Amino acid sequence: MTRGALRIENVGKVYDPEGAHVVAVEEVSLDIPSGEFCVVVGPSGCGKTTLLNIVAGFDDLTSGTIAMDGTLLAAPGKRLAPGADRMVVFQNGALFPWKTVLWNVICGPVLHGRLSRDEAEARARALLAQVGLVEVEGQYPGELSGGMKRRVEIVRALMNDPAVLLLDEPFRALDALTKGVMHECLLQLHDLAAKTVLFITHDLEEAIFLADRVVVMTTRPGRVKKVIEVDLPRPRDYLVLSTPRYLELKAEALEAIREEALKAFEAGERELA
Amino acid sequence: MTSGGRGADWPRRMVRAISSLASPTAAARTATLPVAGDPRRTPTHAWGRRLLRALGRREVWQGIAGVAIVLAIWQIASSLRLPMFTFIPTPVQIGRSLVDVAQTRQYWQSWYVSGTRVFLGYAIGVGLGVPLGLAMGISRSFFGTAFPVIELLRPIPPLAWIPLSILFWPTIEQTVVSIIFLGAFFTVVINVLGGVEAIDVNYRRAALSMGARPWHIFWRVVLPATAPSIFTGMAVGMGLTWEIVVAAEMVASIQAGLGFMMWQSYVGGSIALIIVAMISIGLAGLICSSFIWALGRRATPWRRRV
Numbered sequence: 414m415t416r417g418a419l420r421i422e423n424v425g426k427v428y429d430p431e432g433a434h435v436v437a438v439e440e441v442s443l444d445i446p447s448g449e450f451c452v453v454v455g456p457s458g459c460g461k462t463t464l465l466n467i468v469a470g471f472d473d474l475t476s477g478t479i480a481m482d483g484t485l486l487a488a489p490g491k492r493l494a495p496g497a498d499r500m501v502v503f504q505n506g507a508l509f510p511w512k513t514v515l516w517n518v519i520c521g522p523v524l525h526g527r528l529s530r531d532e533a534e535a536r537a538r539a540l541l542a543q544v545g546l547v548e549v550e551g552q553y554p555g556e557l558s559g560g561m562k563r564r565v566e567i568v569r570a571l572m573n574d575p576a577v578l579l580l581d582e583p584f585r586a587l588d589a590l591t592k593g594v595m596h597e598c599l600l601q602l603h604d605l606a607a608k609t610v611l612f613i614t615h616d617l618e619e620a621i622f623l624a625d626r627v628v629v630m631t632t633r634p635g636r637v638k639k640v641i642e643v644d645l646p647r648p649r650d651y652l653v654l655s656t657p658r659y660l661e662l663k664a665e666a667l668e669a670i671r672e673e674a675l676k677a678f679e680a681g682e683r684e685l686a
Numbered sequence: 687m688t689s690g691g692r693g694a695d696w697p698r699r700m701v702r703a704i705s706s707l708a709s710p711t712a713a714a715r716t717a718t719l720p721v722a723g724d725p726r727r728t729p730t731h732a733w734g735r736r737l738l739r740a741l742g743r744r745e746v747w748q749g750i751a752g753v754a755i756v757l758a759i760w761q762i763a764s765s766l767r768l769p770m771f772t773f774i775p776t777p778v779q780i781g782r783s784l785v786d787v788a789q790t791r792q793y794w795q796s797w798y799v800s801g802t803r804v805f806l807g808y809a810i811g812v813g814l815g816v817p818l819g820l821a822m823g824i825s826r827s828f829f830g831t832a833f834p835v836i837e838l839l840r841p842i843p844p845l846a847w848i849p850l851s852i853l854f855w856p857t858i859e860q861t862v863v864s865i866i867f868l869g870a871f872f873t874v875v876i877n878v879l880g881g882v883e884a885i886d887v888n889y890r891r892a893a894l895s896m897g898a899r900p901w902h903i904f905w906r907v908v909l910p911a912t913a914p915s916i917f918t919g920m921a922v923g924m925g926l927t928w929e930i931v932v933a934a935e936m937v938a939s940i941q942a943g944l945g946f947m948m949w950q951s952y953v954g955g956s957i958a959l960i961i962v963a964m965i966s967i968g969l970a971g972l973i974c975s976s977f978i979w980a981l982g983r984r985a986t987p988w989r990r991r992v
Contacts (some may be wrong), residue, residue, distance in 0.1 A: 471891055495894040507888035511910035511988045520906070521896030553988040573896055 415447040416482050417576035417609030419468065424477035424487075426463050436634035437463045440477070443628060443637065445577075445611065447482075450603055452612045452624035454670060456677040460635030461613040462504075465581050469613065470495035473562045481576060482531075497521060500570035501579045505586070506616055507561050508554040514565050515550035521573040533572070543605075544598050550569045560591040564598060571602065577609040584619065597650060604648050617670060621645075621662050622654065632677035637670040687864065775958045783958040784965070793947070796963075801970065803859075804927045807866025810916065811927075812920055815874030819919075822875070823882025836875060844868040844930050848937055862934045869930040870923035872936040877922065881915025882908060914989060917982030924978050930970035944970065 420429035421443040428435040439462035445451045453461050466472040468479055468488055479487040486493045495501075508517050518541065528536065541550065544564040554562055563583055570578055584592045600623065603610060614620055620627045621643055643662055645653055653659050672679040740746050757777045764776040775783075820838075822829045844865050850879045851861040885908065893907050935945025944967050951959035983989075 415715040469891070469895065471894075495891065497895065497897045499895065501891065503888045503892065505888065506884070507886065509889060509892075509907070511913070516936070524902060524906075525897045555988060627826070632787050 417533055418447040419443070419445040419609060419611065420443075420478075420480045420483055420530045421464075421468070422478050422480075424464065424467065424474050424479060426460065427474070428466065430475065438467075438474075439634040439636050441630075441635065441637055442477075445609055447609055448607045448611065450610045450625045451628065452614060452620040452626070453630060454614055454617060454620045454666070455630030455635060455638075456632050456670070457615060458672045458677060459630045459673070460634050461615075461630060462581055463615050464635070465501070465579050465611060467492075468577075469499050469501045469579050471501075472666075497525070497573040498576045499579055500573050500575035500577075501581065502566050502570050504565075504582045504603060506554075506566055508544045508562055508566055508569070510554050512558070513551055513553055514546075517554065518550075518565065518572050519571045521569070527574075536622045537568070537572060540571060540615075541565070544568060544602070558591075559587050560595055563587065563595055567599065569600065571606060571608070573607075575608065577611060580610065580612045582614050583612075585614075592619070593651060599623065600647075600649055617666050618654070621659060621666060622649065627666055629666060629673070632673045632680060638673060639666075640671060641666055641669075749925075773957060775961065780958050781967075782962050783956075787959065787962055793966075796942060796944045796947045797966065797970065800931050800945065800967075803862050803934075803943065804866060804931050804970075804974070807863045807931075808924060808927045810863075811867045811870030811923060812874055813870045815919070816821045816878055816916055817879025819875045819916075820882060820908065820912065822879050823912070824904070829879075836872065840872045840876070844926075845933055845937065848934065852938065858938055858940055861938055862931065862940060865934045865938075866927045866930050869926040873923040873926055873968045874916075874919040877915050877919025878912060881912040881919075884915070885911045908987075913986050914982070917978065917985065921975055921978045921982065924974050925971060927975065928967060932967055 421441060423480040424438060424441045425436070426438040428437055441460075441464060443451070453464065453596075455461050459546050463472065467474045470486065470492055473490070473492055474487050475489055477488075478485060483499070484493070486499075508514075509520075512520070515534065515537060518537040519528075519530070523530055530672070541547065541564075544566055544567070546568075549557060549561065549565075554565065557565065566583070567580075584595050587595060594625065596619065605668060612620075613624060621641075624643045626640040627643060628637055629641070630636065631638045641662060645656070645658060645662070712808075752910065761777050764771045764774060818832070822832050847865055847868055848861065851864050852858070855861045855864060889911060890903060893903050898906070901907050932945035932948065934940075935943040936949045940946055944963055948960055948963035948967075951957075951963060
């Protein structure tokens with residue numbers, strides 16, 4: 414069964430339409446086939462997170478439609494409530510600090526009755542081991558390092574068996590070394606689970622290393638500026654980072670995003686002036 | 687714990703050390719670095735062993751030294767007959783009168799009476815304040831209705847309610863309890879409300895994504911996320927209730943309690959007993975607050991106390 418095919422059509426989002434009328438996202442169309450790793454890059458404030466929040470069901474859109482596997486997720490005045498079919502990993506993390514790692518990971522399927530407690534625990538332990546986390550299940554998230562927390566959070570999302578995994582700059586706060594390890598870890602999981610992934614970032618190198626397709630967005634209002642097919646072979650590891658093809662793709666993406674970053678920078682200057 | 691921050695941090699660690707007497711797990715957790723689970727599991731239920739361990743800790747001795755220094759300065763100032771100290775008894779005299787009064791039934795009766803008042807007013811205040819604060823934090827419309835009322839009444843000092851309360855409540859006992867209630871209630875409400883409002887929206891979102899229903903959100907997200915604020919509010923409120931019970935007992939001509947004992951000693955001209963009463967009130971407050979802090983630590987084991 415293939416699932417997780419996302420169809421985003423002419424999506425627009427206007428904040429405060431009657432007053433300030435801030436256009437966050439405008440006419441964004443994206444067709445993400447099942448199992449694709451799609452990365453959206455763009456300068457700060459380009460509406461990447463807004464787009465993700467709309468897909469997740471946290472926010473309304475003001476024009477266009479989003480559908481997944483033929484089911485309408487969002488249209489103006491309509492939205493499907495957030496659910497386990499679209500799991501989100503947040504920028505600052507949202508593990509429940511008052512519960513142990515194990516409970517955080519199993520709470521979704523257990524409270525929902527999708528898995529028995531024993532089944533959920535067994536699956537959780539297997540997944541945690543896969544991302545190199547053993548013997549932390551009894552600890553509280555506050556006792557873990559940033560990289561460990563991120564891994565737990567990805568495992569928690571996968572435990573809910575989503576059709577699509579939504580990641581909102583999940584590695585932003587990590588140091589470069591940890592980030593590199595996290596990338597490889599995420600790729601391994603993706604190769605195994607083949608979930609559709611919508612990954613938001615402003616880090617180009619990360620985008621190209623991870624993606625099947627990189628979508629560069631313009632600065633506000635956010636539109637699709639360029640779509641880059643990343644034809645680097647999988648499975649990938651860090652050695653890819655020094656191949657000529659990687660550097661070529663990076664140069665291509667860099668050119669596209671630099672213009673936007675400059676525009677965003679100047680717009681910021683104007684706002685401040 | 688690094689040695690760098692030791693100086694500024696000692697009062698908190700002192701409180702921790704004292705309250706660790708009441709809570710063995712908290713003591714074990716703070717005494718050991720968060721390495722492996724082993725040292726935490728050592729059974730330490732014997733009171734004596736806990737006391738011994740507390741005595742082995744530096745903070746406890748620092749605290750004892752602080753008290754001893756103050757007493758020594760006081761004793762010396764009194765024996766030198768410095769002008770301000772003319773009417774002030776020395777610590778030794780106070781100690782003697784404490785020993786004397788501790789043998790009377792009346793003294794312990796005062797503890798009991800004030801303690802009961804505090805307990806009643808405080809329990810009702812927390813019992814109503816926590817649900818109200820939660821409700822205000824969860825429901826925008828309830829917040830809109832209740833918040834202006836709360837904010838209008840909150841600045842009025844609890845003691846200012848005494849005249850009205852005397853007219854309102856049939857007995858003076860109820861008056862005092864209601865005044866104590868007010869002190870605890872508003873503190874708890876505001877802290878709980880602040881706690882709910884400070885919850886990271888992403889916890890809610892994550893829960894929703896995992897298919898949480900509204901009651902899941904309340905019991906599994908809102909309540910645990912607010913728990914630290916609830917206990918902070920409870921601890922602050924506890925401190926206030928002891929301030930209030932004493933003042934209320936002095937104002938609302940009542941015939942028992944530590945505040946009454948102080949007033950009586952003042953009228954009777956027994957300065958040593960005034961000070962004994964003061965120290966008793968301080969102790970009562972300290973014991974109650976330590977209890978609340980220990981309870982809070984037990985209820986929120988995920989919070990790192992570094």
